[in-house]
């Protein structure tokens with residue numbers, strides 16, 4: 001058992017990534033009930049969505065005090081800077097065990113979060129993000145490598161998970177002992193959990209693998225495609241953020257399945273930025289028709305380890321057993 005698992009009374013050192021619009025109340029509560037940290041994907045801070053999904057999670061586990069202690073929410077920091085109504089609603093109406101901030105400076109929101117009693121979790125993408133997160137008061141650091149699904153640092157500014165985890169672990173041991181470290185990016189089974197622990201992490205955060213569950217809010221057809229695609233099938237770029245009119249800071253981009261529309265534009269990003277209208281119309285028609293050769297599926301390199309769509313509790317149970325087995329194998 002790691003300190004991180006003890007802190008949140010977890011049965012396995014695993015956190016659900018707060019995936020915007022995908023990690024809703026059903027998935028977060030199922031993870032919390034199964035003994036993992038369940039974070040609702042507050043994402044861009046839509047008040048109505050966050051309030052509905054967080055309330056659903058609370059309703060699902062209101063009779064289970066241990067699970068309530070494993071429930072929290074995540075937000076995108078640069079978006080909170082524009083509108084923090086969802087964070088304010090959450091703190092005023094609930095007692096989340098943890099609130100996670102990613103993608104931007106966490107310090108403007110940290111005091112509100114710490115005063116609420118929630119543990120602050122900060123996701124980082126390079127070593128230079130780490131002192132800021134500690135200064136903000138983070139109890140948990142998520143070191144995200146560029147293998148990760150969804151948003152993360154660009155290939156140029158980000159790091160690979162395997163070398164990033166131990167470097168962050170060493171920095172924390174020297175400068176901020178007592179802070180917990182989670183590895184994220186490309187971890188999708190017990191072998192990955194065991195590897196992260198061996199590299200010095202106190203646990204892991206999984207997005208892609210838990211996206212591919214029955215409770216995730218993504219469309220069933222998208223989940224089917226994910227179960228059939230191998231690990232060569234994704235790419236990072238700004239293509240889908242431009243097509244979706246998301247105004248992301250340039251140090252971040254988005255890993256998704258490399259579909260036809262991505263291939264068409266991935267080597268012409270400047271052209272797409274300068275004249276996006278035609279491509280946007282194409283994308284929006286794809287979205288209306290659920291045509292996944294055009295609309296995005298945000299997912300990481302671990303897609304190659306995902307071959308089925310299970311319920312979250314069964315999956316978490318399997319991951320726990322696989323982790324024990326992998327650790328025994330290494331130990332033996």
Ligand SMILES: Cc1cc2nc3c(=O)[nH]c(=O)nc-3n(C[C@H](O)[C@H](O)[C@H](O)COP(=O)(O)O)c2cc1C
Pocket residue numbers: 017018019020022041042043044074075076101102123144147148149150151184185186187205206207208209211298299300301302
């Ligand atoms: C569909 C999707 C949406 C995501 N949305 C968010 C988000 O809103 N906020 C956030 O902090 N991280 C988000 N992430 C990234 C996760 O926090 C996490 O770092 C990542 O999923 C870990 O890598 P993995 O996908 O290989 O497990 C998202 C990931 C995916 C796959």
